[in-house]
Amino acid sequence: MELRNKKVLVTGACGFIGSHLVERLLKEGCKVRALVYYNSFNNWGWMDAFPREKLEEIDVYVGDIRDYHGVKRAIESVDLVFHLAALIGIPYSYHSPDSYIDTNIRGTLNILQASRDSGVKMVLVTSTSEVYGTAEYVPIDEDHPKKGQSPYSATKIGADSIAESFYRSFDLPVVIVRPFNTFGPRQSARAVIPTIISQLLSGKNEIKLGSLKTTRDLVFIDDTVEGFLEIAKSEDTIGEEINISTQTETSIGDVATKLIDMINHRARIVTDAERIRPEKSEVDRLMGNNEKIRRLTSWRPKYGLDSGLKETIEWMKQGNVKLYKPNLYNI
Secondary structure (H helix, E strand, O other): OOOOOOEEEEEOOOOHHHHHHHHHHHHOOOEEEEEEEOOOOOOOHHHHHOOHHHHOOOEEEEEOOOOHHHHHHHHOOOOEEEEOOOOOOHHHHHHOHHHHHHHHHHHHHHHHHHHHHHOOOEEEEEOOHHHHOOOOOOOEOOOOOOOOOOHHHHHHHHHHHHHHHHHHHHOOOEEEEEEOEEEOOOOOOOOHHHHHHHHHHOOOOEEEEOOOOOEEOEEEHHHHHHHHHHHHHOHHHOOOEEEEOOOOOEEHHHHHHHHHHHHOOOOEEEEOHHHOOOOOOOOOEOOEOOHHHHHHOOOOOOOOHHHHHHHHHHHHHOOHHHHOOOOOOOO
C-alpha cells in the first residue's frame, strides 16, 4: 500500500513506540490522527515534547479504546489503523489483571469492530514476543506455540486470536505485528534498559536488578518503526502474524555489563528480590526468527545493540533522565 496521503489512525500515540511511529508517518506524508488516552490534565504523553509545528500536523483525538463509541468516531474516514494502545507492564498485570482484560482484549475488539464497520483498508494489531513464553526452540518463528506466562501475555494472546478471527470470519484486512523487545529513547521506566541507565546516570554504584540470566532479542526503536511501515506497505502481509526481531539474543546480565562499561565502571549489580518474577511466569529465553518479514517486505535491521544503547544513553543525558525515578522499582 502506498502510504503517502493516506489517512492513518495510531492508537497509543502518546507512548514509546506510538510517538515514534507518529513522527515517522508524518515524514512518510500520511495524514495522521493520534488517539491518546483521556486524562484531566490533557496530557498527550511523549507527543507533548513535539515541536509546535509538528503537533499542528497531527489530528489529536482524545479518548479511550475501551469505549466503542469513541473508537468508532476516531476511525471514521480512516484508511489505515496502527493499533498500539495497550497495558504492557508484566509486574503490574499481576497486580491488576482485570484492567488488562478490559484494555487489551476489549479495546482490541473495539478497534476491529469499528474498522470493519468503517471499511478500513488495513489494520495492524500490535502483539508481543511475550505470547510465545519461554522458547521451546530458537529462533522463534510465527508457528511457535503460544503460552500465557503472565496475565499480560495471556491478554495479548486473546487479542491476537480475536484479530485473526476477524480476518477469517469477516475478511477484515488484519496483520498481527509482533515486535520483540524494543528499546530506545522514550521507553518507560518499567523496562530494563532505561531502569539500568537511569540508575547509572543518577550516580548509583549499586544497580538493582532481577534475573540476569534471561535473554531477549533487543530491537532498536527505529528498526521497529520501520518494520511497521514496511509491513503496511506490503499487501502480502494481510492475514499474517509477523515478527520484528534481530534474530540475536543477549542476556540481561550482559546488557547491564555493557551499560556499566559505557557509563560508570565502578558500579556493580545487586539482586533485588522484589524484581524477581514468579518462577513459572518468567520468560527465560526469547530470540525471534525474522525470515518472514524479510521475505514479505524489504525490512532489514539497521541498528546493532551497541549503537542503539549509545543513542539511548545520549537521549537520557540530554535532561531526560529527570523524567525517571531510579530510586523506585517501577512496575
